[in-house]
Structure formats: structure tokens, C-alpha cells
Amino acid sequence: MSTISKAATAMMLGGISAAAVTAGGGSIYLAHQIAKPQGKTLAQERDWEIEQGLWEDFDTVKRNAYTVQGMDDYLLHCELVETDPESRKYVILTHGYTSNRYGTVKYIPTFRKLGYNCVIYDCRDHGENKETACSIGNFEAQDLLKVIADTYERYGDDIELGLHGESMGSATSLQVLKYHPKVRFVVADCGFANLYELIRVGYKGMHIGFMTDPVNQILIKRYHFDLKDTSPRDALQGNMVPLCLIHGKEDKFIAPENSEELARATSGYCEVHLIDGATHAKSRKVLGEEAYTKIVREFLEKLEKPESDK
Numbered sequence: 001m002s003t004i005s006k007a008a009t010a011m012m013l014g015g016i017s018a019a020a021v022t023a024g025g026g027s028i029y030l031a032h033q034i035a036k037p038q039g040k041t042l043a044q045e046r047d048w049e050i051e052q053g054l055w056e057d058f059d060t061v062k063r064n065a066y067t068v069q070g071m072d073d074y075l076l077h078c079e080l081v082e083t084d085p086e087s088r089k090y091v092i093l094t095h096g097y098t099s100n101r102y103g104t105v106k107y108i109p110t111f112r113k114l115g116y117n118c119v120i121y122d123c124r125d126h127g128e129n130k131e132t133a134c135s136i137g138n139f140e141a142q143d144l145l146k147v148i149a150d151t152y153e154r155y156g157d158d159i160e161l162g163l164h165g166e167s168m169g170s171a172t173s174l175q176v177l178k179y180h181p182k183v184r185f186v187v188a189d190c191g192f193a194n195l196y197e198l199i200r201v202g203y204k205g206m207h208i209g210f211m212t213d214p215v216n217q218i219l220i221k222r223y224h225f226d227l228k229d230t231s232p233r234d235a236l237q238g239n240m241v242p243l244c245l246i247h248g249k250e251d252k253f254i255a256p257e258n259s260e261e262l263a264r265a266t267s268g269y270c271e272v273h274l275i276d277g278a279t280h281a282k283s284r285k286v287l288g289e290e291a292y293t294k295i296v297r298e299f300l301e302k303l304e305k306p307e308s309d310k
Contacts, residue, residue, distance in 0.1 A: 030211060031218035034199070035133045035225075037098045039126045045102040052285060054106035061112075068150045070124065070143030077101070077128040078121035078147065083112045090155060091162045092119045092147055094169030096281060097136060100127030106284050107164055107189075110293040114300065116162070119151055123172070133223040136168050136195055137230040141175035148181045160184050167191065167254065167281055174232035174262065177239050185303060187244045187296055188232075190281050192254045193261040195230035233265045240268035244299040248278025248286070271299060 040048070049055040062082040070076045079101060091111045093104035101120040108118050124143055125134040133139070144163075151161060162185040165173030170191025177186070192198045200212040216227045236243075243266055247259040256274050263270045273295055278286040287295075 026208075026211060027214040027218045028222075030215045031222060034136070034215070034227075035219060035223040036131075037125070037134055039098040040100060040103075042100055042102055042127060045100050049102060049105050052106075054285065056105075056109055056289075058105045058108065061108075068121070068147050070146045071139055074124055074132065074143065075130065076121050076124070076143055076147065078119060078150075081108055081112075081118040081120060083115060083117045087115050087117055088156070088158060089114075089116045089160045089162075090119060090151055091116045091164055092121070092144070092151060092173075094121070094140070094144060094163070094165040094172050095123060095126070096167035096169050097134075098126070099166075102127075103166070104164070104169070107166070107292075109289050110296055111164070113293055114297055117155075119147065121147055123168070133225065135223070135225040135230055137171035137175050137232065138225050140168070140172040141178070141235075144172055144176045145179050145181055148176070148183065152182070162186065165189065165191065171195070171230065171232045174243075175230065175235045177241055178235035183241055185242045185244065185300065187246065187299070188259070188262070189246045189283060190248060190251055190254055191232060191245070191258060191262065193231070193233040193258045193265070194228070196227035198254065198258075199227055233262060236262060236265040237267075239266045242268055242299075242303055243270040244296065245270065245272045246283050246292075246295065247272070247274055248280060248283050249274045249276055250278060251280045253280035269302070271302075 046055065064080045064082065066078050068076045068078050093107055095101060095103035100122050104120045111118050122129045123140050125132050148161065152159065161183050163173040163183055164187040165171070166189045170188040173186050174188055174191060196216065200209060203209045203212050220226050245259040245263055247256040249256055259272050263272050275283040275286055284292045
């Protein structure tokens, strides 16, 4: 069973007061907190990354901004971060909940060193995108499917394309595999196995477990998505795309058991890296760029070997 701490739930849902938790109004309030997160602006995310020492030389790299029509023609703001115009290797990086495309900047040096041009974008209801409902991985996976198709259309059907995601972005990058897109690999950092279970266990820890189903009913009726449908674990049934799952051992927001559960769900090659001393979404910071890159490099090198040698 997936686990999440009281503090993690409070962070994800924006805080809950005892007065707000009533049979009717509480469900509406909690559902709103899930579907309408208060995210960072691009400037706020940039400042945070700089403060954490993770921005590095991003201001100097060549970038090209554009938009892609996602699910139901929802407009997504994207950028290509160019490594080498001659390279046929590309990776799409998907950020976490309440972040935006600048939240993926800390991972870009890893992929640039490995020769990948990087596509970054704002998930729906995040960054520069228009306000709408965020489903924390379900609608977002359908958007990502459109970004994948656009990437092939822009840069050629012969490119090698991989995915990287953090937290919600990890869930999104795994959830999209249910649609069987043409991708070479997924690096999934601190993702969850099933959103409904994540929220339910969190609510139980806050002594409001009885609210899970009423909240979900509000999400279905008002925001048109079901927590149960955001399920990377289910999306991995029969999956053969190679996975590299990275998770902090000290993650109290989305417990590392989630990645172990995801590893059991997939049918293809998968490796799990549990990082000592790392809390939620902090594996890259704890490891440092060189060690994080080493994990990804060695994973990608294994994909070139015969199955028996992995």
C-alpha cells in the first residue's frame, strides 16, 4: 500500500482547517485544492532553482519557445533546449505539481551531457498555461501524448525519444505508456503508483479518511476526472518500455515503496535506485549532477546491450 505523511498531504492539498472539513463544504473545498493548485510563476521557480544551486548555466543555453495543442486543444507552452542540432536524441521532461517547466532545469545538464536535446513544457493549469483543472497525471498524460507526437513531427520520425518526469511528472510520464507511444525509455523520479490510494492513505493519517470518496465524487462531477484513473501502476500492465525509477529513501510525501510497486507492475526492463538521505524530489540535489548523470548514463548504456547482459 502506498503511504504519505500528514505533512505531505497538507503540502499537496494546500492545507486543511478543521472547520473546512464538513460533509458538503469540506468535500468541495478539498476537491478544489486538488484540482486547482496554487502553482509557482516562472520567475518564482527560477528564483527557487537559483537559491538551491540548481539553475547552473541555463540562462546561456539556446532555447526556442513554441506551443502545442494538448488534449481538447488545450494550449501548452513549450521550449526546446538545444544541445546539438545534429543530434537525433531528444528527451521530454515533465515537471511536478505546483511547479512549471523551469522545475525541470536541474535535470537538463544530465541529458545535455548525454547528447539529448531537451523539450520542456508547462503542464495544464501550470506555468504560462490557461487556468483549468489539473488531474495530477491523467489529463496530463493525454497532453504529453500530444507533445510526443509534436516532437516527432517537428524533429523527425527517426529521432530517439525518451521521457523524464518528477513527482506528478513521473506519474504523467508513466501514465502515458498506456497509450503505447513510441518512446525509448522513461526515467521516473519520485512518482506514485495510484492517486486515489495516495490521497486515501493521506486522509486516513489526518483522521478524515471518510472524505476520500465524497471528494472523489466532487472531482468527477465538477472537474470531470476520477482519482482512480490516475494510476501509473495500471498503465504499466504489459509495458515493455525500459524504466529507470529513482526515489529518495527519506521521501515522506510519496514513499519510496511507490517506485518498488511500479517496478513490480511493469513487464519490461526496470531498475530502481533508492537514494540515501533524499526527501521528496531531492535525489538530484543530494546526489549532485555527476552521480545523477551516472545513474542515467549507465541505465541508457544497458539498453544497448542484449537482454541477457542487463
